Every structure is written in structure tokens, then in C-alpha cells.
Amino acid sequence: MSFPAAPPAVPPVVRRLAAGRPVQAVWANELGGVTFRVGPGAEFIKVARTGVFDFTAEAQRLRWASAHLTVPAVLDFGVEQDWAWLRTAGLPGVSAVHPRWVAAPDVAVRAIGVGLRTLHERLPVRACPFDWSAQSRLARLTAAGRANVGAPPPIDRLVVCHGDACAPHTLIAEDGNCCGHVDLGTLGVADRWADLAVATLSLQWNFPGHGWEAKFFAAYGVAPDPRRIDYYRRLWGPRISTQAKLDAAFGAEHASAVAVAGRYLCRSQASATPAF
Structure with a gap:
């Protein structure tokens, strides 16, 4: 599923990891994370503001699950400036x-x-x-x-x-x-x-x-x-009710980028939910 014609800006860490290859934003979630395709689909880079995501947990789980199931191979992950990132190999489909x-x-x-x-x-x-x-x-x-x-x-x-x-x-x-x-x-x-x-x-x-x-x-x-x-x-x-916290923490620029990108459609319709 692709973004509209005006995707979010590409963070510097994504451009560095892409090393000159074309980059396209392909998905965003309700927590502000964005996934970019690098090149013709051979790699993907997920990024999110530090303090919102820690991709260490996902990298550990992907590496463990890969012995039993088809999941993306972890190529690298880390933190750079105010961005956390996870780079994985693409899968068919x-x-x-x-x-x-x-x-x-x-x-x-x-x-x-x-x-x-x-x-x-x-x-x-x-x-x-x-x-x-x-x-x-x-x-x-x-x-x-x-x-x-x-x-x-x-x-x-x-x-x-x-x-x-x-x-x-x-x-x-x-x-x-x-x-x-x-x-x-x-x-x-x-x-x-x-x-x-x-x-x-x-x-x-x-x-x-x-x-x-x-x-x-x-x-x-x-x-x-x-x-x-x-x-x-x-x-x-x-x-579900985390977006307001993100908008307050990172301001209107963050809120606008996520709004342009689009959010996952997997969310509850309930408006009154307890907070973490």
C-alpha cells in the first residue's frame, strides 16, 4: 500500500543507509513510525523518533523467529541523532x-x-x-x-x-x-x-x-x-490513544507528516481508552 503523492520527508539516517539508492515511503503507523523501501524492494528501513520506538526488541524477535518462520532478515539497527532505525531484507509478496x-x-x-x-x-x-x-x-x-x-x-x-x-x-x-x-x-x-x-x-x-x-x-x-x-x-x-501524546511531544510538524503518510487501519473505534 503506497502513500499519497506527498510523502513525508526522508530522515537523514535513511538517506545515509540508502547510499544513493532510490527511497520511497511505503507505510506509516499510528505511532509515527515510517517504513521506506530502498532500491527495487531488496531492503526496507523503518524509522521512528527515539523515545517512541526501540527497534532492539523487534530485531531480537525477528532473529529468533527466523529459525522457524518466514520473516524479514535483520540487516542492522541502531539510533542516530533523534531517530531509531531498523534495516531488513525484503520478502516476496x-x-x-x-x-x-x-x-x-x-x-x-x-x-x-x-x-x-x-x-x-x-x-x-x-x-x-x-x-x-x-x-x-x-x-x-x-x-x-x-x-x-x-x-x-x-x-x-x-x-x-x-x-x-x-x-x-x-x-x-x-x-x-x-x-x-x-x-x-x-x-x-x-x-x-x-x-x-x-x-x-x-x-x-x-x-x-x-x-x-x-x-x-x-x-x-x-x-x-x-x-x-x-x-x-x-x-x-x-x-490506540497514543497519537495525541506524540503530537504533543514532537509538535505540529510530526503530526502533519504522519497525517500525510496515513495510519494503519487496524485501530479501535473506541474513543475513551485508558492510557499506558
Whole structure:
């Protein structure tokens, strides 16, 4: 999915890493991070203001997951001036929300469901050093946030979760099958419904006009669990209200750049959410 005709400015660190190769902004998230394609797609560079992102965690998770799953290879990462950055090798395929697949939502939704099931089955829970449990996430909320979300339901099945299983993070090959996953910065062990709830929530935003949840659950191979879906969507909610903090911290220039770039469509409609 591309940006409009007026993309955000390219930070100096991206130009340095590109070393004269062409650079194109290809995505931005709601936290102000921007991803640039370098050259003909062989490399990607993610950047974000320091204090907003620490790509160390994502680099560690990508390197661990790469032994079991198709994910971007980490080439390098670091901090330069006021930018954190992560450079990865490109993968075949395009995002599930690329216009090609938005025009074929039945294919895209099946690929997302099958792809997430594959991720959950291939990543070894006992060997995973990363935690994304409800308890660890609740501990990072304010008291008001914890009270709003409540206590988690009993665990259905522990898996290694993607941690941000929104539709854009599934890559789809020419044949319509999932061929990889990206943006694994919060990957960790948790109940599988922590991913399933968010994945189906994102379908409402990325493939509007039709209820695709049933097809997703059929592709994944599980019946919907309304109680767990509701809980993990409420737990997801607190991460949505971060944009105002970023705008206040970095000013109108930052807000404008992100607005031009566009934000992920995976977000909650709830306007009143507790803060981290």
C-alpha cells in the first residue's frame, strides 16, 4: 500500500543507509513510525523518533523467529541523532491490504487466517524467550486502565503470538497464499485469542462492507469465542490513544507528516481508552 503523492520527508539516517539508492515511503503507523523501501524492494528501513520506538526488541524477535518462520532478515539497527532505525531484507509478496488483495478479500482473509495458524503452530512456545501474556500487558497499564480492562479469562491455548496480528502484517504471494509476516516487535507467548481478537478486529477496517470474521475463523480452524474476543480487544484498546501524546511531544510538524503518510487501519473505534 503506497502513500499519497506527498510523502513525508526522508530522515537523514535513511538517506545515509540508502547510499544513493532510490527511497520511497511505503507505510506509516499510528505511532509515527515510517517504513521506506530502498532500491527495487531488496531492503526496507523503518524509522521512528527515539523515545517512541526501540527497534532492539523487534530485531531480537525477528532473529529468533527466523529459525522457524518466514520473516524479514535483520540487516542492522541502531539510533542516530533523534531517530531509531531498523534495516531488513525484503520478502516476496505484498501486504494483505495491497489494492490487489483488497479487491479480492475472500482470498486475502483466507490467507490471513491460514497464515496466523501457521505462525502459531511453527513457533515453539517452550523455546520462546519473549512474553506477551495478559498479565505482563496489564502491568504496563495505569490502575484505571487495568480496572477498565479487567481480569483475563482462563487461557485457551498458549502459543507464540505475533503481537500485532492486524491484516497489513500478513504478506501474500502471487498464488494467494500467505508467504510471510512482518512487524513482530511485540511477539511473545500468550493465549492465541490475543492475536485472534485483533486479527478479526482489523478485518472490519481493512475489508469494510462485509463480515469476514466467519471466513477467517474457518481458515484458521477454530470457532469464535465471544468472551475471549471481547476481553483481548479491550486489552488492545489502550494502545490506540497514543497519537495525541506524540503530537504533543514532537509538535505540529510530526503530526502533519504522519497525517500525510496515513495510519494503519487496524485501530479501535473506541474513543475513551485508558492510557499506558
